Amino acid sequence: MRISSVTMFEQSSASINRQQTDFLEVSQQIASGRRVVNPSDDPQAASRAVRVDQSKAVAEQYAEARVSVRNSLSQTESILNSVSDAVTSAKTLLVQASSDTLSDADRQSVASELRGVYETMIGQANATDGNGRYLFGGYAESAPPFVKNTDGNVEYKGDSNIREQRIDASRRMPAAENGETIFQSVPSGAGYVAEAVKTDASGSPLTGPAARNDGSVTFNGPQVVDVNNADYGDSFRLNFAEDAASGEPTVSVQRFESGTWAAYDPAGDGSLTEAAYTEGESLSFGGVEVTLSGRPESGDQILISQAGSEQREPNLFRTMEEAIRVLETPAETDAEKADLRNTLNTSMRDLDNSLDNVLTVRASAGARLNELDVVDSVGSNRMLNYEQTLSDLVDLDYVEAISEYSLRQVGLQASQQAFVDIKGSTLFDYLR
Template identity: 75%
Template sequence: MRISSVTMFDQSTASMNRQQSDFLKVSQQIASGRRVVNPSDDPQAASRAVGVDQAKAVTEQYADARTSARNSLAQTESILNSVSDAVTSAKTLLIQASSETLSNVDRDSIASELKGIYETMLGQANATDGNGRYLFGGYADSAPPFVKNADGNVEYKGDNNAREQRVDASRLMPVTENGESIFKSVPSSAGYVAESVKTDNNGDSIAGPGGRNNGNVTFGGPQVSDVNNDGYGDSYRVVFSDNTTDPNVEFNYRVERFDTANDEWDTATPVSDGNYTGEGQSVSFGGLNITLNGEPEADDEILVAQAGSDQREPNLFRTMEEAIRVLENPVETDADKADLRNTLNTSMRDLDNALDNVLTVRASAGARLNELDVIDAVGSNRSLNYEQTLSDLVDLDYNEAISEYSLRQVGLQASQKAFVDVKGMSLFDYL
């Protein structure tokens, strides 16, 4: 078969170009450190690598989200620590103020300290994060959640939600707390609290001086005597009235239960009633006992309800406001003394419940911080697995590549030498 010089030239050129292409491919692999430089090098591995790389990017995005969540939770936990310290300081001051040896000036001084703690709590309740959003307003985080109304009382303007952030594919985590859960809540284990206050027929406390008693009855308790009593868990009020049956007793009393079905006090069928004699008289109802002393006036009331119920809604700022009020007022009459004692006793119970609640919320924030650490560890392991998978798919085996590089180099040199020899051959050399 006759082979033309052109055919030999073309085949030598193609062989040299092919060897040059293979040599360049190995050179690119060594320079980049990757076996798959172009998708055409290994289409299946390149396709899998794209999916793994996307999953790795999502994992890194969740890691950034966890960093943001950790910052919010750490700030929340720090503020809750300050609030718990403030509540403890307020309770200490109220214990000090309960001493009967203090003068009006002494109590006024304590009230000034309480005002400072009160303003500190208000400042902490309106704390912001690094982006200017209010931490405890829920999703209504563009304005202060706690503001003072025209009467000087603090009101909550946020919502009852907690901002959430997705910190992993299967975990949507609350990264803040709303103000209600901190400053207007009590633990589920909170018991009964008594308060010397008048309520309307709907169970709402009457605001202002008209809602306070005029007599000097003081209370002790309430104490739980029977949690299995059918009436345990309901709200009650002890109402005093002029006695018209026994000429030797000036006042009598009746205990009314709040009818939740009709949303009003059941004044028609009292739980109990009788003559009030004072001097440590014990009154029992609904599995509870309360001890009463002093002389009431007609229509005076003592509310006995579970903390957190609709008739005894918790409010840390209201507790502080009532304590400051009673300490600022001069104690001149027996009624003033009774108001002071009753309000301080109620306030201390409320502060105990508030402290328990703040510590519970703080523990919840701490638990979520611990959970973030666990999720971080899992995420780090997942990222390492993705890195290893990517390496197995596209990274270069340098030992194999260098051997291939040397082989391709020899092949290229051989093809170049062959091309030179073929190019120099001619039939005219034999003529």
């Protein structure tokens, strides 16, 4: 078989090109630190690496979301701590104002200090995060959630939703709380609250001067005496009237049922229907007990309802407004003094419920911060797994690569030397 010089040159050239290609591939791998530089190097590994890289990118997005949620919850927890301090300060001021030794001027001084606490609460309720979004407005985050109406009372303008953010593939976490949850709610199991306020036919408390009693009747309680009573948890109302014959005050108990107020007398003996009022007596009904003092006027009412019920919706700002109102009003008549005592008693119970609620919400925020730590730990382990998988798929074994590099270098040098030897092989060198 005859092999031409052209064939030898072509084969030698092709051999050098192959050796150069192999040598270049190893050089690229060493330079990049990756075994799979191009998809053609290992199509299956390259395909799996793309999927792992995508999962890693999603995990990184979740990690960034957790940072955002953590910042929001940390701000929420800090603000709730300030709110709880403010509620505690308000309760302390009301206890101070309840002293009979204080004059009207002293109570007005307390009211001034209480108004400062009130304004501080409004500022905290309208707090924003680092991006200018209002924390406690739900998804209505572009405007202040709490604003004063024309009467000077604070109203909630946010929505009832809680802003959530996905922090992991299977977990959406509330990133904040809405204002209703903090300032217009009570914890589950909150007890009864009494309020000397008149109500309309639907059971809703009246507002303004029409809501105030005209007499000097005051209450102590309500105290729970039987939580197993069949009617425990219902709303009740004490109605005061005047006996037509004697002109003496009478009292009757009503219960709110089926959307209206109805006479209440579970014993059937008339003990809770209209009866003569006796100062200092205690009335028991529905598992609670109330002690009455002072002299009522016809038309006076005392609402006794569980905090958070339909008849008495909780509102921390309304509680503060009522307390400030009564402290700023001189208590000269018996009716005004009764209004002062009843309002302060009601406000202190409301503040206790509000403090319990704020602490409950704060505990919830703290629990979510703890959960974020757990999810962060799981996410970090997942990221390590992704990085290890990517390393196994595409990263370079430098020991093996350097050995391959040396081998390819020797092969290339051998090909080049062989080409030189073949090129120099000619019969003309032997002709003399």
